Amino acid sequence: MLAFFLAIISSTKGLHKEFEREAIPHMDILYNYALRMTGNADDARDLLQETFLKAYRFWDKYEKGTNVRAWLFRIMKNTYINLYRKAVKEPDTVDYNDIQNFYNIIRENSADANDLQEKLFGHLLDDDVTKALESLPEEFRTVVILCDIEGLTYEEIAEFVECPVGTVRSRLHRGRKLLYAKLFEYAKKRGFVGKD
Amino acid sequence: MDCRKFLELISEAVDDRLQSDLKHQFSHHANICLPCRNEYEVDRITKSIVRATVHRREVPSELYYAVLTEVQKSQSSQRSWLEVIFGEAFLNPAVALVALIMVAVGAVSLLQRENAVPISADKNIIAQSINNFSATMAGVLKPTFISHDPGDVKDYLAKDTPFEVDVAALSGCDWCGGVLSSFNGVKLAHVVYKIGGEGLLYVYQVDINEAMHGTRISLPENAKASLAKTGWYFEQTPDKCNVVLWKHKNTLCAAVSMIEREKMVALLSEKGPW
Ligand SMILES: [Zn+2]
Numbered sequence: 396m397l398a399f400f401l402a403i404i405s406s407t408k409g410l411h412k413e414f415e416r417e418a419i420p421h422m423d424i425l426y427n428y429a430l431r432m433t434g435n436a437d438d439a440r441d442l443l444q445e446t447f448l449k450a451y452r453f454w455d456k457y458e459k460g461t462n463v464r465a466w467l468f469r470i471m472k473n474t475y476i477n478l479y480r481k482a483v484k485e486p487d488t489v490d491y492n493d494i495q496n497f498y499n500i501i502r503e504n505s506a507d508a509n510d511l512q513e514k515l516f517g518h519l520l521d522d523d524v525t526k527a528l529e530s531l532p533e534e535f536r537t538v539v540i541l542c543d544i545e546g547l548t549y550e551e552i553a554e555f556v557e558c559p560v561g562t563v564r565s566r567l568h569r570g571r572k573l574l575y576a577k578l579f580e581y582a583k584k585r586g587f588v589g590k591d
Numbered sequence: 592m593d594c595r596k597f598l599e600l601i602s603e604a605v606d607d608r609l610q611s612d613l614k615h616q617f618s619h620h621a622n623i624c625l626p627c628r629n630e631y632e633v634d635r636i637t638k639s640i641v642r643a644t645v646h647r648r649e650v651p652s653e654l655y656y657a658v659l660t661e662v663q664k665s666q667s668s669q670r671s672w673l674e675v676i677f678g679e680a681f682l683n684p685a686v687a688l689v690a691l692i693m694v695a696v697g698a699v700s701l702l703q704r705e706n707a708v709p710i711s712a713d714k715n716i717i718a719q720s721i722n723n724f725s726a727t728m729a730g731v732l733k734p735t736f737i738s739h740d741p742g743d744v745k746d747y748l749a750k751d752t753p754f755e756v757d758v759a760a761l762s763g764c765d766w767c768g769g770v771l772s773s774f775n776g777v778k779l780a781h782v783v784y785k786i787g788g789e790g791l792l793y794v795y796q797v798d799i800n801e802a803m804h805g806t807r808i809s810l811p812e813n814a815k816a817s818l819a820k821t822g823w824y825f826e827q828t829p830d831k832c833n834v835v836l837w838k839h840k841n842t843l844c845a846a847v848s849m850i851e852r853e854k855m856v857a858l859l860s861e862k863g864p865w
Contacts (some may be wrong), residue, residue: 414662422658426650440654444661445739451662452738477742516640524644542606543641549608567602571637572630578640 414454420445421464424545425471431540432475434529442478446471465554472556476533516582527577535570538563543571592616597627605634633787662759668719693704714809716740716802716845717826717834719774720795724832727783734768734783748780756780757839759862763787775807789854795845810836815844818843828850835859 425446429439450457450470457466521532528536537556542563553560597620603609621628713719715775726732736747745758748769759769767784780796802810803818810818814836817824824836833855835846848855 411662419659422650422655423647426654427647430648431645440657441649443654444658446659448665448742450730450740451665452743477740504631510699516636519640519644521644521646524641528641530644539641543638544645544647564599564602567606568598568634568859571605571634575633576638578637587845 414451417463418450418454418467421467422447423468425544427545428468428471428537428540429475431525431528431544432533433479434525438479442471442475445474445478449474456531465551468555469557472537499511516578519578520581523581524578525575527581530577531570531573535566535573538566539570539574541569593622594620594624594627594675595809597621598630601631601634603633607640674842696697707837714775716795716797716808716810716843717814717836719808720793720834720845720847721832723781723795724791724793727791732781732783732793734781735768735770737766737768739766741767744782748782751797752778752780754778754780754796754842755840756782756796757842757844758782761786761858761862763789763858777805777807778802786850788857789850789858790848792846792850792855792858795847796839796842799838799841799843816827825852825856 422443426439426443427447428440430436433439433442446467450467453470454583457463528539531539534556538552541552542549547555549560549563552563556563597617598615600609600617604614609617620778621631622730663666713722723732736744738744738747741758741760741764744767745756748756748771751771756769760767761767761784763786765785765787767782769783770781772779777797782794782796784792786792797808798805801808802834814824814826818836818838823839826834826836828834832847832849833852835855837844837846837859846855846859850858
């Protein structure tokens with residue numbers, strides 16, 4: 396009986412070493428993803444801990460030599476969906492025409508798009524953008540976070556979310572457009588635009 | 592380049608992934624088509640806002656170590672299940688005594704090493720469940736899988752059971768575990784919950800048809816009648832173990848615990864209809 400337990404102890408030690416070497420270094424990217432998905436540090440903390448506990452428990456299921464970052468990421472995404480599924484709101488309906496028209500009017504008076512951007516969104520804060528990101532449906536939010544915050548390539552994102560590169564491309568377009576509409580709404584509410 | 596192609600390439604253009612000839616065609620279309628240009632500008636501006644306002648954060652070192660500690664702790668809970676059980680169960684001397692006596696008098700008779708589930712001589716599901724509960728308390732019956740997430744335990748057990756395993760998120764549950772075995776060729780699933788402050792709750796699970804109509808395992812007639820009529824059955828053993836039986840889809844579940852009757856029923860009821 397004792398020998399049996401000792402055998403288990405020594406085998407888990409090797410496993411533990413390997414896990415620390417392979418998985419722990421990716422805590423940073425996962426933490427940032429958790430922060431952007433949950434929108435607050437407390438939930439991000441829980442999500443990060445739960446993800447690593449799960450990853451450790453399923454470490455024997457990880458296929459050696461494959462992308463460990465993508466594997467960890469998928470565990471986090473599934474954990475997130477399980478924990479927060481109920482909290483996911485339907486996306487607000489967005490009036491694109493309103494934005495499109497407004498955009499055209501501004502453009503006529505402004506030669507430089509960067510100028511326009513400064514005028515419209517220059518006063519938005521990290522919190523506003525975080526909140527706007529949070530309002531996106533999960534599949535769009537994920538690609539925007541991975542591309543625009545984490546700086547991953549389309550190919551990496553495709554591996555992370557297990558979809559073709561073409562899907563990454565179209566989700567990015569949809570996601571950015573939805574995000575823009577949200578940011579525009581905040582800017583309008585805060586009175587940064589539409590007052591003159 | 593037409594508008595459809597332009598829209599398709601917007602993301603690639605924003606992320607500067609276009610080859611020079613495509614890039615050229617793309618900017619040409621942007622110059623002659625205002626709606627398309629607006630679409631492109633929206634994406635480009637959004638990306639630059641995100642990049643300018645949202646900054647990556649380092650994992651706070653306190654959180655980093657908390658994660659390492661959790662993993663470490665989960666490692667030790669994997670290897671010393673016995674320790675966990677002894678640590679928890681033997682805080683309560685009465686519980687410990689019952690478990691020890693039952694083991695000593697041979698209530699837990701045969702131990703099948705590979706399976707981690709003792710084999711009872713009795714065909715009666717209630718007797719088996721009570722035996723297994725004491726074996727759990729004594730650290731003889733060990734889950735082969737432990738998790739904080741009931742869903743994980745369910746997935747683990749579901750791989751090899753012909754019936755729908757019932758693993759629920761019980762309130763106050765610190766972790767739960769599962770192990771599979773068979774009796775007379777009948778597949779069994781065992782689930783153990785550690786309910787914070789209350790102790791352990793053991794649930795025996797088996798195919799309902801085997802339980803109600805089979806010959807390899809058995810149920811007392813009064814339990815069968817109650818299950819058929821009300822969907823559940825309650826019994827208390829002389830040494831104050833509470834036994835609750837219920838039907839879950841095509842599964843018969845038998846929970847055993849030393850948690851008081853009302854608390855136990857409340858705990859099991861909140862997970863949904865029986
Ligand atoms: Zn066009």
